[in-house]
Amino acid sequence: MGSVERHWDGVRLHVVTGKGGTGKTTVAAALALALARDGKKVLLVEVEDRQGIAQVFDAPPVGYVAHKIANAPGGGSVLALAVEAKAALLEYVQLFYKLGRAAAVLERFGAVDFATTIAPGIRDVLLTGKVYEAVRRREGGRYVYDAVVLDAPPTGRIVRFLNVNAEVVGLARVGPIRHQAQAITSLLHSPQSVVHLVSVLEEMPVQETADGVRDLTAAGLAVGGIVVNLVREPVLGARRLSAAGKGALDVDEVRAGLGAAGLSATPALVDGLLVQAREHADRLALERRERAALDALGPVIYELPALVAGVDLGGLYLLADRLHAQGMA
Amino acid sequence: MTSRGTARSRRTSAGPPDLDVDALLTDRGTRIIVCCGAGGVGKTTTAAALALRAAEGGRSVVVLTIDPARRLAQAMGLDQLDNTPRQVAGIAAGKGGRLDAMMLDMKRTFDEIVQSHSTPERSQQILANPFYQALSSSFAGTQEYMAMERLGQLRAQADREGTWDLIVVDTPPSRSALDFLDAPARLGSFLDGRFIKLLLAPAKVGGRAYLKVFSTGVSLVTGTLTKVLGAQVLSDISTFVAALDTMFGGFRERADVTYRLLQQKGTSFIVVATPEPDALREASYFVDRLASEQMPLAGLVLNRVHNVAAPLSAERALAAAETLAEHKEHPLTAQLLRLHAERAKVMAREQSMTTRFTATHPHVPRAQVAALAQDVHDLPSLRRVGRDLARR
Structure with a gap:
């Protein structure tokens, strides 16, 4: 299929969203496999503590450290990572502030719980921050990952999730968190990032997809493709x-x-x-x-067929092939 | 839970007991029905169908929906999101019932709590605070908290005015179906915790002098927060928390009251799922969680279940279709047989999925709704779902 035009060359962050029940995680996994063809290294990230990636790949739970979860045709590999807000916060605090024992004190005072669950947006800032870091990570002068695929929150919450950093920039007028938020915002709004929407041919998911396209566009986020899943x-x-x-x-x-x-x-x-x-x-x-x-x-x-037997690991490779054949990856 | 289950259900020779939906809906002792489950499984439709059936069966019902599909909302006369129950037109009221419906507006619910618990000046101050504005519209969990808050309000209104004898609640499309149980407690423990006292300190003691008064641990925390968040965010939060201080008792108390309401005898949880692995896994977690919280489970509603209309196995249908294809005759029949085989296979897959659920939860009563060829967006199709739910 080398002759098929690749639609998203140059894109380094593929955000995949969709209404619950449309197969968002499955599509994200298939896209990661397709992008990893021919020797590429792709990171698949989840942020909702659901262990959806492990289920799709029928693998042990995915942790906070990226590890290889699948080989792609032609020698590529897909690595998986489950970002967890609390770990991200502690890592962030260590990395940027060299706090040492302060981290433990923060935890003891309930500040970690506050920051990761109660404080508006902080959780999403941390999650997107970790994704940002993965997209930008370099080793020996080149990017570690050829692409990052984010299994993102559902369509109804995607704009708020991706735009949380812009919101923080509004709330925090100074300070280091503002700089971090600004950097993430500019990556998400750059040509290196697109948001793909997964839908099925039913009224509500299609309506949500339409709303999603409209809201993403209004927020200045680039809409990638629409993946119509479960087509009979x-x-x-x-x-x-x-x-x-x-x-x-x-x-x-x-x-x-x-x-x-x-x-x-x-x-x-x-x-x-x-x-x-x-x-x-x-x-x-x-x-x-x-x-x-x-x-x-x-x-x-893009269209993906409904697999009568359901999606198993073999089915996932088949879906990846379909995405590749249609030029999505 | 089990005594209820057996009282309301009839055990069939094999498989789980049936959920007797009509017994649940007509029992005047049923005051609250909570529909919960993973996103995209049809919680809102199930809630609306149950509410409609109960109302047409003679009960006075209000259904609280969170995020209905546009056309479903229109079918129930919910053209605007105004946080107030409105009577649904077009229901069969022959048995003296009525149906009101409303859509949750979480920001407005939050604003109203603030306004009802403080002086006009103070509530002005809170509503204008940037931290409050972010919290009330985008804090993960606010929707869950406000759904529970609104449920508590509706129940109080029902008790006070005798308006409704049944409240049906849809739950928010959360990251996890369990969020709506956890969010109020989380907010409560936060509001009671040490951290909030810490945040209150600057406003109470005034200036930066408080740093000397408190332990070094405290100064370390505030110092760190200042570094991470910036001093101005921290001062916004602090002002906000101080302004809310007077209301905290109210918040926590109400979260507790609502939580206890959910454990009461008149409450029934309905766990909604589709015959798909993810949805059933969530349903399974939910059933366990409700049991450990001592919240009364009525049963499982399985939505979008595929079945076959013709009595023939997938294998025989495929074999027959192949025979016809070999002889190049009767292409129509061959296609109908293939269609049938496909459906029978889907049915078999779904059955094996639900069998696993049954194996883990053999005593959870169950009702099924067949997959419809069309979307549900008017009263007749809601009625049809209701009939399906009640069929045993």
Whole structure:
């Protein structure tokens, strides 16, 4: 597939968001695998304490130190990291302020809990800060990771999450946290970062995707692609589909077919098949409407099939292949 | 939980007991139903469908939704987010019931608490504080806290005015489904903790002299915070906390009251999931957590369950389709058989997933809602979901 144009060359941070239940983590994992093809090194990061990456890769829990979780075709590798706010805070405090025992005192006074759970935005600042650090990390004059894929919070919270640093810049008019926040903000708003949205062809996820595209754009964050997940292949052709939707399929023909296949054409079987055909047609009609709504949004659209057996590790590589073939990575 | 479960359910020969939704909804002892579960599993739809069914069964119901799909909100007449219950038009009121619906506005709920607990000048001061503004609109957990707060308010209003005899609550689309149980306690422990006293110190003692009064530990903490956050943020927080000081008792007390309300006999939790690994895992955590918090679980609602309409195994359907394809005849029937085989496979996968849940939680009563070909965004389709829920 070397001839396919890569749509996101030059992008170093791929943020993947989507409504809950759309398969955001699966898509982020498949994208990381696809980006790691041919000898690349890609970091896959999660920030919601859900251990979603470990589940998708069927691997032991992912920790606060990046470790390799999968090999990509052609010698590349995917590393995984679960960022945790408390650890990020302590690390941050050590790194920037050389505090030594102050860290323990902070913890004892409840300041760590305060900062990571109660204080507005601090948690998100720490999480995005760690991602920022990974994107920018260099060793021997070159970047450690060719790309970073962030399995981000869901669409409903993504703008607030990514823009938390801009908010902090507003709150903290001076101080070191302001500098950190400014640096993160400029990375997220640079051509090195894009936000991909995962959707499925149902009303609410599509609506949220539309809202997400609008809100991200308004916040000055670059929208990448829209990944339509769980797409089903139509089993019936267009003409039959339309007849099925109207309940106008040829019943005698169905009966004759069942007979020819050696099945007994009981009313329950015939009616059941017709009901299913009608529901399938209704479903596809709905999906077509929702797909048209997504097309109208503007961003490039990628499709991933629904795997009847569910997504296992093999399925993940298959999805990565599909993303690669469509030019997403 | 178990006594309730058995009273309301009928054990089938194999598998979990059925959740008797109608018994739950018509029981006048049921005062609060909380729908919880992972994001995207249909909590809001389930809450709305239960509320509608209860109302059409003769109860006076208010449903508190957090973030409904636009068209579902419109179907319930919720065109604006104004934090006030509005009567839903178009319900069958033959049995004397009524349905009110509202959408949570967390900032407004927070503002109202502030206003009702302090003088006009002081509340002005708080509402204008930048730290308060950030906290009330973006602190992770505010939505959860405010949902619980609003539930407490609705319950108090129901008791006072006799407006509603059933409150159905949707829970926020949290990072974790458990956040709404934890957030109020977390806020409470923060407000009671040492840290808040520390933050209060500068405002109370005045100036920087307090540093000498307190231990070096304290100065280390404030010094560090000043370094990390900057002095101005710290002073904003400090002013805010001082201004809120008078209300803290109120906050904590109410969080406790709401928490106890959730443990009472008239409360029932419904855990919502879809037959997918993530959603069932969350559901499983939730069931365990409710048990350890002694909160009454009514049962599990499984949404978007695929089933087959035709009595034929996937294997036989595929074999028959292949036979027809080989002979190049009856393409329509062959396609219908393939369609059937696909659906049967999906069904089998979902069943194996839910079997695992059942193995871990064999006594949790269950109701199922079939996957619909269309989205739910009007009263008739909500009714249909309600009927599905009640089918045993």
